[in-house]
Amino acid sequence: MHLMEKRPEDMNLKEIFIEMKNISELMVDLAYSSVLFDSEAIADEVNALEETMGELNHQLTIRALLASRTREEAEQISEILNVASAIKDISNHAQNISEIVSRDLDIHSVILESLKHTDEKIFRVQLEEQSPLIGASLRESQLASHIGVTVIAVRRGKRWIYNPKKRFVFCDEDILIARGTEEGHLILKEIAKGRRSKW
Amino acid sequence: MHLMEKRPEDMNLKEIFIEMKNISELMVDLAYSSVLFDSEAIADEVNALEETMGELNHQLTIRALLASRTREEAEQISEILNVASAIKDISNHAQNISEIVSRDLDIHSVILESLKHTDEKIFRVQLEEQSPLIGASLRESQLASHIGVTVIAVRRGKRWIYNPKKRFVFCDEDILIARGTEEGHLILKEIAKGRRSKW
Numbered sequence: 065m066h067l068m069e070k071r072p073e074d075m076n077l078k079e080i081f082i083e084m085k086n087i088s089e090l091m092v093d094l095a096y097s098s099v100l101f102d103s104e105a106i107a108d109e110v111n112a113l114e115e116t117m118g119e120l121n122h123q124l125t126i127r128a129l130l131a132s133r134t135r136e137e138a139e140q141i142s143e144i145l146n147v148a149s150a151i152k153d154i155s156n157h158a159q160n161i162s163e164i165v166s167r168d169l170d171i172h173s174v175i176l177e178s179l180k181h182t183d184e185k186i187f188r189v190q191l192e193e194q195s196p197l198i199g200a201s202l203r204e205s206q207l208a209s210h211i212g213v214t215v216i217a218v219r220r221g222k223r224w225i226y227n228p229k230k231r232f233v234f235c236d237e238d239i240l241i242a243r244g245t246e247e248g249h250l251i252l253k254e255i256a257k258g259r260r261s262k263w
Numbered sequence: 264m265h266l267m268e269k270r271p272e273d274m275n276l277k278e279i280f281i282e283m284k285n286i287s288e289l290m291v292d293l294a295y296s297s298v299l300f301d302s303e304a305i306a307d308e309v310n311a312l313e314e315t316m317g318e319l320n321h322q323l324t325i326r327a328l329l330a331s332r333t334r335e336e337a338e339q340i341s342e343i344l345n346v347a348s349a350i351k352d353i354s355n356h357a358q359n360i361s362e363i364v365s366r367d368l369d370i371h372s373v374i375l376e377s378l379k380h381t382d383e384k385i386f387r388v389q390l391e392e393q394s395p396l397i398g399a400s401l402r403e404s405q406l407a408s409h410i411g412v413t414v415i416a417v418r419r420g421k422r423w424i425y426n427p428k429k430r431f432v433f434c435d436e437d438i439l440i441a442r443g444t445e446e447g448h449l450i451l452k453e454i455a456k457g458r459r460s461k462w
Contacts, residue, residue: 081377089383092353099346140371143363147298147374150359154291157356160349164342172339175346178280184288184413209446212411214383247408 072116072123077131077144080124084148087113087120088155090227093216095158097186097241098165100179106217106241107162109226114159121152186216186241187249193236194258203230210263211251213244271315271322276330276343279323283347286312286319287354289426292415294357296385296440297364299378305416305440306361308425313358320351385415385440386448392435393457402429409462410450412443 072080091113098106128145132138164171179186191197197205207213218225218232219239225232242252254260271279290312297305327344331337363370378385390396396404406412417424417431418438424431441451453459 078373078377078380081373082380085377085381089381140368143366143368144371144373146363147360150356153356153359154353157349157352160352161346164345167342169339169342172343174277174280174343178277178284181277181281182284182288206446208411208444209450210409210411212407212409212413212443214411244411245407247405251408 072120075123077124077127080120080127081144081148084117084120084124084151086227087117088151088158090216091117091155091158092161093186093214093243094226095161096179097216098162099171099175100186101188101241102165102171104165105224107165109217109224110159110162114155117152117155121148124148184243184245185249186243187252189240189242189249189252189256191234191236191238191240191256192258195234195236195256196258196261197234197255198236200234201230202228202232202234205234206263207242207252211244211248213242213248213252215240215242217241271319274322276323276326279319279326280343280347283316283319283323283350285426286316287350287357289415290316290354290357291360292385292413292442293425294360295378296415297361298370298374299385300387300440301364301370303364304423306364308416308423309358309361313354316351316354320347323347383442383444384448385442386451388439388441388448388451388455390433390435390437390439390455391457394433394435394455395457395460396433396454397435399433400429401427401431401433404433405462406441406451410443410447412441412447412451414439414441416440 070079072083075083091110094106094110094113097103098110125145128141132141202215207215215228216226218228218241220235220237240252240256244252251260251263255263269278271282274282290309293305293309293312296302297309324344327340331340401414406414414427415425417427417440419434419436439451439455443451450459450462454462
C-alpha cells in the first residue's frame with residue numbers, strides 16, 4: 065500500500081481508476097525487472113501489488129454499482145468496469161511473468177537477451193559518491209523529462225523502494241532500476257559515476 | 264506487418280520474443296490512445312496487431328518445440344513459452360480496452376479524465392510549419408532521450424503511421440500521438456508550434 069497516498073476506501077471512482085492504471089504499468093515494469101535481475105524481492109512486490117489491485121478493483125466495482133441509476137448511466141459505467149477489468153487482467157499476466165523467478169531453474173538466455181534488446185529497456189545503475197544525483201530529489205533530477213528515464217525501483221542497502229515519488233531523495237550507493245532508451249541508459253551511467261554533471 | 268523488418272517465418276526465437284514484447288507494449292499504448300481520442304482507426308490497428316501477435320506466438324511455439332532435445336532444455340524452454348504467453352495475454356487485454364471505441368456510446372468522462380492524469384500520459388500534438396521538427400528524422404529529433412517522449416503513432420492526412428522507425432521524417436501538419444510526462448508534453452507543444460528550437 066506504500067504506493068498510494070490514500071486508502072482505496074477513501075478514493076473516488078476516478079482516483080481508483082488512475083491508481084489501477086499506474087499500478088498495472090508498474091507491475092509490468094517490475095515483472096520484467098524481476099526476471100532480468102532474477103530478483104525474488106521484486107517478484108514478491110509484484111505479488112503484493114496484485115493484492116492491492118484486487119482491492120482497488122473491488123472498490124471500483126462498488127462505486128460503479130452505486131453510481132448507476134438510469135439505464136444509460138449503467139451502460140456508460142459498464143465500460144469503466146470493462147476497462148478496469150482489462151487493466152486488472154494485464155497486471156495478472158505481469159504476475160505470470162514474474163512467477164518464473166521463484167523457480168529453481170536459471171532463466172533462459174533467450175529471455176534475458178531479449179529483454180535487453182527491446183525498444184525500451186530496463187537497466188540497473190548504482191550511484192557512486194561523486195554522482196551529482198546524490199542529495200537531489202527525483203523531481204529535481206528531471207530524469208524523466210530530460211533523458212527519458214523512469215525510475216521504477218531503488219534498492220537502498222537491504223531495503224527496496226518501489227515507484228519512488230517526486231520527493232524521493234537519492235543517496236550514495238542507491239541501486240536504481242530504471243526504464244528508458246539505450247541512450248538514456250548510457251547517460252544515466254555517466255551521471256551515476258559522476259562523469260557527467262549536466263543533462 | 265508494417266512494424267516488422269522481417270517476416271515471422273524468417274526470425275529466430277530471440278527475434279520473435281523481442282518483437283512480441285515490443286508489439287505488446289505498442290498495443291497497450293495504442294489501446295489507451297484509441298479510447299482517449301475515440302479513434303476507430305487506432306482500435307483497428309490494435310486488432311491487426313493482435314493477429315500479428317498470434318502469428319508470432321505460433322512461430323515461437325514451433326521454434327521452442329524444435330529446440331527442446333533434453334529434459335532440462337525442455338524445462339528451460341517452457342519458461343520462454345510461459346513468458347511469451349503472458350505477453351500475448353497482455354496484448355489480448357489491450358484489445359479488450361480498445362473494444363469500447365467501436366460501441367455507439369460516448370466514452371465515460373471518468374475514463375477520459377483518468378487517462379489524462381496517470382504518471383505517464385498519452386497526448387496529441389500537431390506540427391506547424393515553423394516547427395524545427397519538420398524535415399528532421401525521429402532519430403535526429405532525440406525526443407525520447409532528450410524530453411522523454413515516445414512517438415506511438417503519426418497521422419499524416421488520412422494515413423496513419425504506427426510505431427514510426429528512427430528514419431521516419433516529420434512533415435508539416437503531422438499529428439503525433441505520443442507518450443511521456445506532463446513536462447515532456449508541454450515541451451513538445453512548444454516545439455510543435457515552433458516556439459522552441461532547442462531541447
